Amino acid sequence: MTVPALEVEGLRHSYGGNRLALEDVGFRVMPGAFTCLLGPNGAGKSTLFALATGLLRPTAGRVRIHGHDIAQAPGDALAHLGVVFQQPTLDLDLTVVQNLRYFAALHGIGRREADRRIEAELTRLSLFERRAEK
Known part of the structure; x- marks a missing residue:
């Protein structure tokens, strides 16, 4: 079984505890897949990117890059990521x-x-x- 290049599961993030940016976001991107993230301003795209790169910590949920949890093993996860x-x-x-x-x-x-x-x-x-x- 192939490990997803990016796996987002149950991701939630709020700013200041009361400004919800993302709630229960989940998806998988398989290696070699082309994926776009589209949405209007304020939809949470930048927040999702910051969470996926470890710049922010999620309120709940997890992000894995090639099987490595960004919160637990950021060095291993980011070694597989190009920005x-x-x-x-x-x-x-x-x-x-x-x-x-x-x-x-x-x-x-x-x-x-x-x-x-x-x-x-x-x-x-x-x-x-x-x-x-x-």
């Missing part, structure tokens, strides 16, 4: 460090290791003093 954005993705509301941490998390790099690498590279580029700027 391509359709537009430039720097968030102008985030600081330099926050943007870099975001991309590190997408690649399964833990916070401590990400901070070590960010400090080293910003220092190397003489930008460390600007790390808190947007």
